[in-house]
Amino acid sequence: xxTVRTTLRTSAVGIVSAALIAGTVVGLAPAAEAATxxxxxxxxxxxxxxxxxxxxxxxxxxxxxxxxxxxxxPTSWGLPQAEYLAQAQQLADAGYIVxxxxxxxxxQSEGRIExxxxxxxxxxxxxxxxxxxxxxxxPDHIGMAGVSYGAGISLLAAAHDxxxxxxxxxxxxxxxxxxxxxxxxxxVQAAALLDVAGTVTGRESDELRRIFDEFYASDLSKEQEMxxxxxxxxxxxxxxxxNKNGAAVLLANAWGDTIFPANQYADFYQxxxxxxxxxxxxxxxxxxxxxxxxxxxxxxxxxxxxxxxxCLRGVDNGIDRERPVQIESRTGGGYEGYPDxxxxxxxxxxxxxxxxxxxxxxxxxxxxxxxxxxxxxLDQIAQLPPVASIPLLPRRRAxxxxxxxxxxxxxxxxxxxxxxxxxxxxxxxxxxxxLYDVGPLGLGKLVSNAPYxxxxxxxxRPFAVDLDLFSTAYDVPAGHRxxxxxxxxxxxxIEHNPSGAQLTFSSPADDPSYVSVxxxxx
Numbered sequence: 001x002x003t004v005r006t007t008l009r010t011s012a013v014g015i016v017s018a019a020l021i022a023g024t025v026v027g028l029a030p031a032a033e034a035a036t037x038x039x040x041x042x043x044x045x046x047x048x049x050x051x052x053x054x055x056x057x058x059x060x061x062x063x064x065x066x067x068x069x070x071x072x073x074p075t076s077w078g079l080p081q082a083e084y085l086a087q088a089q090q091l092a093d094a095g096y097i098v099x100x101x102x103x104x105x106x107x108q109s110e111g112r113i114e115x116x117x118x119x120x121x122x123x124x125x126x127x128x129x130x131x132x133x134x135x136x137x138x139p140d141h142i143g144m145a146g147v148s149y150g151a152g153i154s155l156l157a158a159a160h161d162x163x164x165x166x167x168x169x170x171x172x173x174x175x176x177x178x179x180x181x182x183x184x185x186x187x188v189q190a191a192a193l194l195d196v197a198g199t200v201t202g203r204e205s206d207e208l209r210r211i212f213d214e215f216y217a218s219d220l221s222k223e224q225e226m227x228x229x230x231x232x233x234x235x236x237x238x239x240x241x242x243n244k245n246g247a248a249v250l251l252a253n254a255w256g257d258t259i260f261p262a263n264q265y266a267d268f269y270q271x272x273x274x275x276x277x278x279x280x281x282x283x284x285x286x287x288x289x290x291x292x293x294x295x296x297x298x299x300x301x302x303x304x305x306x307x308x309x310x311c312l313r314g315v316d317n318g319i320d321r322e323r324p325v326q327i328e329s330r331t332g333g334g335y336e337g338y339p340d341x342x343x344x345x346x347x348x349x350x351x352x353x354x355x356x357x358x359x360x361x362x363x364x365x366x367x368x369x370x371x372x373x374x375x376x377x378l379d380q381i382a383q384l385p386p387v388a389s390i391p392l393l394p395r396r397r398a399x400x401x402x403x404x405x406x407x408x409x410x411x412x413x414x415x416x417x418x419x420x421x422x423x424x425x426x427x428x429x430x431x432x433x434x435l436y437d438v439g440p441l442g443l444g445k446l447v448s449n450a451p452y453x454x455x456x457x458x459x460x461r462p463f464a465v466d467l468d469l470f471s472t473a474y475d476v477p478a479g480h481r482x483x484x485x486x487x488x489x490x491x492x493x494i495e496h497n498p499s500g501a502q503l504t505f506s507s508p509a510d511d512p513s514y515v516s517v518x519x520x521x522x
Contacts (some may be wrong), residue, residue: 024473035060037092039085044130046104047122050111054101054127055081057088062097062136069312070137073100074120074128076286077149078197080107086295091305095313097137101127103149105202112205113198116152116176116233123155128164139163141312145304147171148259148286155235157247160241166311168250168304169420171286173260174268177230182261183467185430185451186215186494189372218494220455236268248275248311251421252300254283255374255472256385257332258369258492263415266341275311275320278341279303280473282330284376329411330379331475336520344473345518351482353420353513358504361488361497365398367434370492371451388434390463390483391442398487399505401515402438410476414518416448416469418484421513423462423504428455430495431503433467434485435515437476444483448472451493462506484515 040056059068071091073084081102084092088098105113114120116277124144131137143166144154151172157166173179180187195212198204204212211229214222231237237346242249249272253265262280269278279300281288303326307317323337327344338344359365370386379385393400418433430453436444448469457463476482486505488497507513 019162021195029181035468037089039089042134044101044127046051046111046126047119050104050119050123051109052101052104052123053081053108054099055085055088056131056135057085057092057098057100058135059092059095059097060342064136067122067136067138068095068097069141069143069291069308070097070099070128070131070135071143071145071308071312072124072131073098073144074124074146074150074153075102075106076098076147077194077419078201083147083293087185087292087301090295091308094305094309097131097135097306099127099131099135103153105205107201112203113208114205115187115208116149116156118232121156121160124153125161128161141165143167143308143312145170145308147289152176152235155242156233156238158245158247158249159235159238162245164245164247166248166250166308168307168405168507169251169303170289170300171257172251173264174251175233175236175264176234177227178264178267179260181226181230181261183450183452184455185453185496186218187258187492188216188494189492190512192214193259193372216494218496221380222502229328236264236271237492239268239271242326243273246274248307250277250279250304250307252279252281252288252303254285254288254376254380255279255470256283256379258372258376259285263468266415266471268343271323277303277307277319277324277326279326280471281328283380284373287377287380327473328353329473329475330385331383333475336473341414345522346521347519349410349519350514350516351401351403351484352507352508353401353484353515355401356504356506357395358502359399359487360396361429361493361501362489362499363502364489365393365485365487366395367398367432367436367485367487369434369446369492370433372492386446388436388446388485389442390436390444390485393485398485400483400485402483403481405481406476407478408478408522410472410482410517411520411522412447412472412476412517413520416518417469417516418465418467418469419514419516420465421506421508421511422465423506424454424457425459425500425502426498427457427459429453429488429497429501429503430493431486431488432490432493434487435469436483436485437474438481438483439477440478440479444485447474447482449490451490453496455496464511482517
């Protein structure tokens with residue numbers, strides 16, 4: 001049990017700890033007898049004269065007589081430049097020049113946190129300029145990669161700098177608003193985690209502080225300003241530029257990512273026309289690649305290396321012949337390959353939501369999405385997602401519909417969708433939908449969830465609700481059933497239900513309500 005606690009602590013508090021330990025181990029390890037890559041600590045002048053602290057890792061024996069492919073690694077949110085040293089040395093062993101730098105506003109780099117704004121994108125190009133001027137880097141073979149914040153910056157940089165030929169975006173975002181404001185609902189735990197980490201390890205800009213404050217305050221008069229701010233920082237906004245520039249893109253994420261849900265990556269992947277690959281695994285934000293920060297064997301980093309080997313060095317390692325969408329079910333069974341995202345769900349099965357239900361708002365029914373980081377990490381290492389006793393959920397607080405018991409296992413793959421008719425008693429409100437795997441004793445394991453908020457509706461007048469739940473891969477055992485639960489309160493999200501509000505769900509004959517579940521063909 002102590003080992004489990006240690007593992008959880010390392011993953012949840014800590015991707016920070018993992019990165020720092022990894023960097024420390026690498027930096028203090030005694031020199032091996034064989035030639036090793038050299039590490040230099042340098043200062044790079046970024047956009048507007050801002051000084052960025054960086055590391056340059058050069059292959060052993062590199063003397064400038066010939067060039068090497070370059071990989072640039074911007075740091076994650078709240079992590080120092082030592083974060084990638086273990087991976088940088090392994091890449092340098094393979095012949096790459098690797099430059100890792102602390103993004104502006106964090107640690108010893110100057111400036112303030114811009115959240116992947118234009119100065120961060122310009123910084124990335126300045127870093128490439130510096131590498132080409134001060135190392136034997138090949139200007140025709142440049143890649144960028146990163147985890148989380150570094151992933152988002154890498155995608156944005158590739159859309160703005162044609163010199164970048166390949167990207168590995170690990171646990172990042174393509175659409176910032178769709179990540180932390182999906183369903184027009186504030187993902188408050190995710191935002192608070194970023195806010196605290198930024199405050200502790202960096203220097204927030206005045207603009208960022210204002211955006212956070214407005215986010216928490218749910219100020220509708222500032223909503224469009226916040227959306228515009230987020231769109232400017234989203235690779236999806238520059239999709240045409242990215243496709244035109246032609247950089248090969250690897251996207252990797254976790255099903256349970258509570259900061260950047262997998263949906264926004266999957267949607268973005270479908271619109272890319274460049275060479276591309278999508279990988280989705282169990283876990284939460286950046287936990288799937290965390291062990292690689294120690295230099296330990298890790299599938300995410302292995303495929304990142306294979307991606308760069310093929311795209312930048314022309315290595316015939318077969319990655320281009322594999323099915324480009326690779327996923328792992330949260331319940332085990334190894335990797336599954338698909339030709340595209342749509343193919344992972346060969347069929348869809350509807351669960352009718354025929355019974356009318358009225359619920360009271362403002363009180364948590366006991367159904368919820370868990371705790372940021374912790375819940376999905378438990379699911380990753382022990383297949384223990386958030387649970388709820390479906391028979392005991394109070395029907396005054398939660399609407400519940402269930403399927404029949406399945407005679408065979410059901411392999412849920414992709415994005416479940418909810419369609420229903422809602423009649424609220426107030427013009428604004430929030431609901432949260434949950435899909436559960438319910439066993440014979442009525443215990444439900446969370447398969448997926450998603451929030452939905454509305455404003456400006458006429459009280460007492462019904463309207464249609466269409467909601468995509470967060471994408472997932474989950475196997476429902478034979479003899480179990482699926483249940484859709486809807487309530488109004490979840491610790492992960494800010495709710496907008498006035499005191500005493502009620503929600504009524506109905507299924508008109510000419511527009512029946514249902515949840516559509518995507519299933520893999522067996």
